[in-house]
Amino acid sequence: MYQEYIWKKYKTQEKQVNTFAENYKEFISKGKTERLCVEEGIKLCKEAGFKELKDVKELKPGDKVYAVNHNKNLAAFVIGDKPLTEGLSILGAHIDSPRMDLKQNPLYENETFTYLDTHYYGGIIKYQWVSIPLALYGVVVKKDGTSISIAIGDAPNDPVVGITDLLIHLSGEKLQKTASKVIEGEGLDILIGSIPLEDEDKEPSKKAILKLLKDKYNIEEEDFVSAEIEVVPAGLARDFGLDRSMIAGYGHDDRVCAYTSLRAVLDTPKCTKTTCAVLVDKEEVGSIGATGASSMWFENVIAEMISLTEAYTDLKLRKALANSYMLSSDVSAGLDPLYPSVMERKNSAFLGKGICFNKYTGSRGKSGCNDAQPEFIAKLRNIMDKEEICYQTSELGRVDQGGGGTIAYILANYNMNVIDAGVPVLSMHSPMEIVSKVDVYEAYLAYKAFLKNM
Ligand code: MN
Ligand code: MN
Numbered sequence: 505m506y507q508e509y510i511w512k513k514y515k516t517q518e519k520q521v522n523t524f525a526e527n528y529k530e531f532i533s534k535g536k537t538e539r540l541c542v543e544e545g546i547k548l549c550k551e552a553g554f555k556e557l558k559d560v561k562e563l564k565p566g567d568k569v570y571a572v573n574h575n576k577n578l579a580a581f582v583i584g585d586k587p588l589t590e591g592l593s594i595l596g597a598h599i600d601s602p603r604m605d606l607k608q609n610p611l612y613e614n615e616t617f618t619y620l621d622t623h624y625y626g627g628i629i630k631y632q633w634v635s636i637p638l639a640l641y642g643v644v645v646k647k648d649g650t651s652i653s654i655a656i657g658d659a660p661n662d663p664v665v666g667i668t669d670l671l672i673h674l675s676g677e678k679l680q681k682t683a684s685k686v687i688e689g690e691g692l693d694i695l696i697g698s699i700p701l702e703d704e705d706k707e708p709s710k711k712a713i714l715k716l717l718k719d720k721y722n723i724e725e726e727d728f729v730s731a732e733i734e735v736v737p738a739g740l741a742r743d744f745g746l747d748r749s750m751i752a753g754y755g756h757d758d759r760v761c762a763y764t765s766l767r768a769v770l771d772t773p774k775c776t777k778t779t780c781a782v783l784v785d786k787e788e789v790g791s792i793g794a795t796g797a798s799s800m801w802f803e804n805v806i807a808e809m810i811s812l813t814e815a816y817t818d819l820k821l822r823k824a825l826a827n828s829y830m831l832s833s834d835v836s837a838g839l840d841p842l843y844p845s846v847m848e849r850k851n852s853a854f855l856g857k858g859i860c861f862n863k864y865t866g867s868r869g870k871s872g873c874n875d876a877q878p879e880f881i882a883k884l885r886n887i888m889d890k891e892e893i894c895y896q897t898s899e900l901g902r903v904d905q906g907g908g909g910t911i912a913y914i915l916a917n918y919n920m921n922v923i924d925a926g927v928p929v930l931s932m933h934s935p936m937e938i939v940s941k942v943d944v945y946e947a948y949l950a951y952k953a954f955l956k957n958m
Contacts, residue, residue, distance in 0.1 A: 533740035541599040591827025595765035598787030601755035602626030604735040613710035618697035626788030630687040637664035642733035657738040737935035756937040761833035768951035797911035825918035832912035838928035853928035858894030862924035867907020874912035876923035891953035
């Protein structure tokens with residue numbers, strides 16, 4: 505079914521949709537960072553009987569394995585009947601989401617308030633992140649290698665932190681500024697304490713916080729240098745709307761496609777081709793680095809897997825990658841009726857119309873886009889119709905309105921066929937993103953249909 509509202513389809517299957525939504529809500533509520541998404545993903549892999557690739561001596565059809573990279577990437581595979589050189593069916597999503605990261609020297613005191621200084625990560629509209637409860641997640645790694653996990657703000661009795669905003673009574677001048685300037689990057693400082701330490705003249709409030717950090721976590725100020733702490737919205741994902749048709753949460757982009765992609769691989773029995781879900785980091789900042797989609801890691805994993813099935817050659821690796829088909833599982837911008845002017849309606853994604861395929865992304869004349877082959881799209885149409893999947897197609901807004909990119913073009917560099925396919929989102933990149941429950945479930949079904957038939 506192409507471009508139709510699909511709640512009708514689910515009149516009788518509402519239970520599956522809701523059960524899936526509950527499991528997904530739990531996943532994003534726990535997976536507030538890429539490390540935590542990997543942790544949750546590994547749990548799901550283990551529950552489904554997957555073994556870690558590094559513990560495996562050989563691979564044969566039907567084997568189920570997963571690989572982890574720097575605690576920030578996860579790939580899960582079910583080995584198919586055909587050799588790897590004939591290509592894989594890959595679902596690729598990213599598990600990093602826009603947020604604020606603590607700077608390396610974050611701690612300071614001002615007028616007996618203690619603050620943590622941040623540098624924002626990815627594209628955020630800064631004014632959306634003030635005056636809301638925030639949580640702190642991440643790791644502090646000590647010089648001796650011990651890693652201390654931080655998770656403050658989501659347990660029922662936890663305190664929250666946040667960024668204060670100026671009162672309306674005194675905001676006359678501030679409100680004259682443009683929206684991009686009204687809150688500046690250096691203004692995103694997190695208030696975390698206000699009790700001064702007794703008998704301390706110099707920075708008594710900061711010293712009190714340092715004492716607390718030492719007592720509770722064994723962290724010294726200098727340890728922030730080797731820490732990675734992310735400031736994210738506090739609170740769990742929740743049903744949205746009086747009819748509970750939607751989910752409000754932080755990080756739907758792109759954990760909604762990561763979860764559905766991973767579940768699709770875990771829940772699909774052995775296929776003719778090897779199936780794969782790969783979850784990457786750093787998409788929101790250009791997919792660079794050891795844990796981004798541009799990293800050699802994924803290629804290395806495939807090389808490793810070939811060597812566990814047959815005599816390895818470089819040519820076999822290249823063939824395996826070039827013969828693969830991939831859905832770059834990433835979210836689309838849903839049409840928001842409050843802001844219709846940025847969209848071109850007949851090429852827009854709608855919440856409640858199922859998974860959305862984007863032939864291309866990019867901006868200003870498709871610049872930077874992947875632009876999937878029509879031959880590949882025709883195959884997908886055939887699969888979606890055969891499996892009765894509801895799907896739609898879209899562009900990211902009106903021509904010359906803006907734009908964006910995904911990991912699609914990076915994997916396409918191996919000469920594999922890649923297209924973007926994911927869940928439409930409202931308020932994307934905000935602290936409270938919104939998706940439709942039927943789209944989440946339909947994406948899961950679409951990913952499974954792709955794995956089974958590609
Ligand atoms: Mn994305
Ligand atoms: Mn994004």
